[in-house]
Amino acid sequence: MRDLMAELKELRLHGMATAWAELTAQGESNTASSKWLLEHLLEQEHTDRAMRSVSHQMNMAKLPMHRDLASFDFNASSADARLISELASLAFTDTAQNVVLIGGPGTGKTHLATALAVSGITRHGKRVRFYSTVDLVNLLERE
DSSP: OOOHHHHHHHTTOHHHHHHHHHHHHTOHHHHHHHHHHHHHHHHHHHHHHHHHHHHHHHHHHTOSSOOOGGGOOGGGSOOOHHHHHHHHTTHHHHTTOOOOOOOOTTSSHHHHHHHHHHHHHHHHOOOOOOOOHHHHHHHHHHO
16 A cells, blocks of 8 residues: 655655645545545656656766667677676676776777666666766866
């Protein structure tokens, strides 16, 4: 059973939480249809906030393009598919490790980095920031 008061407070809808408490104090007969409506509104609010969060994080990441691992051609690249699959789990972020992709031009470094970033944002709720080497060096030089 859902705890509507807890959800309202979690979403910082304190006015609605107070109104719900007052409505439930009046008795079960007054709250039956209201509870159904409130549950559906809360579900929609959770969904909307999650979608807006992903959209915001994608903008903040400053990705040069949208790429995913499904569109990467491992046959045309020397990249280790097993290693990339392991990196896609983002377990390295739990131990605060970095990933540096090194290779010649056109080898898929940006594609893979972007795909890992997109996966981090959409599947794992991570915050990501993409830097090209030139941008990172320039930023560090300014500091």
